[in-house]
Amino acid sequence: MTPEVFAEWFRRQGHRVLRTASSYWAEAGPRTFQAFPYHWLIVPTQTELDHLLREHSAIGLRYSTPWEGASGAASYHVVFMEREYPLSILPQKTRPDVRRTLQRGAVEQISFPRLARDGWKLRADTLKRQGREGAESREWWERLCMSAEGLPGFEAWAVVVEGQLTAALIAFLYEDCCNVLYQQSRTEYLSLGVNNALTYVFTREVLSRQNPPWIFYGLHSLDAPPTVDEFKFHMRYTAKPVRQRVVFHPWLRPLMNPLSHALLKAGLRLKPEQPALSKAEGMLRFYFQERLPLERQSLPPPLQPK
Structure with a gap:
């Protein structure tokens, strides 16, 4: 089936869906967009991203890009590629x-x-x-x-x-x-x-x-506990190395700093049951991680040498 069918599923739920040259985007949270299909690895231009952010008054975007790409936080997709x-x-x-x-x-x-x-x-x-x-x-x-x-x-x-x-x-x-x-x-x-x-x-x-298609069992989560993916690896699915990018609106980028991250983490400790806080903290964590060269980033556990 096509991404347009998947887009219709989002629309039926009341989510905004946008289309750009590189991907589809669904509003995963208030003015925050996630690229889909989730298994796609895309390399949008900065012009495309800035236009999407400004034209639709978006706060932030999240998408997966190739491991060999020039930017992005070290991440993974959980997949099964065998026949x-x-x-x-x-x-x-x-x-x-x-x-x-x-x-x-x-x-x-x-x-x-x-x-x-x-x-x-x-x-x-x-x-x-x-x-x-x-x-x-x-x-x-x-x-x-x-x-x-x-x-x-x-x-x-x-x-x-x-x-x-x-x-x-x-x-x-x-x-x-x-x-x-x-x-x-x-x-x-x-x-x-x-x-x-x-x-x-x-x-x-x-x-x-x-x-038969290959199977995508999930994207490295912003906030779910590691045990969620440990079960999948136990079932012999594997971690495909990718990079995740989080891009904020140009006007907001100066506010994305260690102090705002510390405030978010403090709020999450006070109200751990708030999903909006946990997602926001995760996005900021990924954003800071991708500011580092890949060799200086902390690899997620599934990508660490055993």
Whole structure:
């Protein structure tokens, strides 16, 4: 499917979507735009970026660019590029978890109305485990799910145990790449290995299709805990080195300094449950990181030598 279909999903949710020479851009926060498709590595000109910022009164932009590029913070995409995904590829201790889940229940494609209705408990449990309780609402979740209803390329998959959703994901299949967008699960079923089974079966399903795409499992997050990606690496996905850029409006750049960063971090300590603060702190952290030469930057853990 095309980026224009993905853009329609954003529009249905009420987000502004812009198009420039290099990419599409969705308003991820108030006057803050994220480039998509997420797996694209783009090299927009400074003229393009400044025009986008000024023309649309944007505060900031975020996008991924090649590792070999001239600027950007050291970062990564979580990907699976192989053509086969046998059970034997998983860690020995994980294989019984997958088998146990598939004995108790099934991994199957479900409708978006069902995910909207029954999936919020999974999402709320996931946010609580990540220390982000209250960052999203049931209304937001239902709008997110129902906005995908009827759009080609969007799929919802779930682990169903005794008629109950225990883990679920939302994905979008471009012509060349499958993007896993959201994954969530019930805490009480984690010991059963439902996340492992969901990732395993879904990965195999995607790879079994004609002209299978490679799979993008997420972008190095601004604020999510490292454990989110550790699970993906445990499932034998890998970190593809890229660089992330955060570009602020020219009028705001003088205000982006160590003092403003310190104030943001102090505010986050006082109100850790505020997603806007955590995202803003993450953007400023990436912004400062990319000011350094690549050899002086702190590599994220997945890119550090083992």
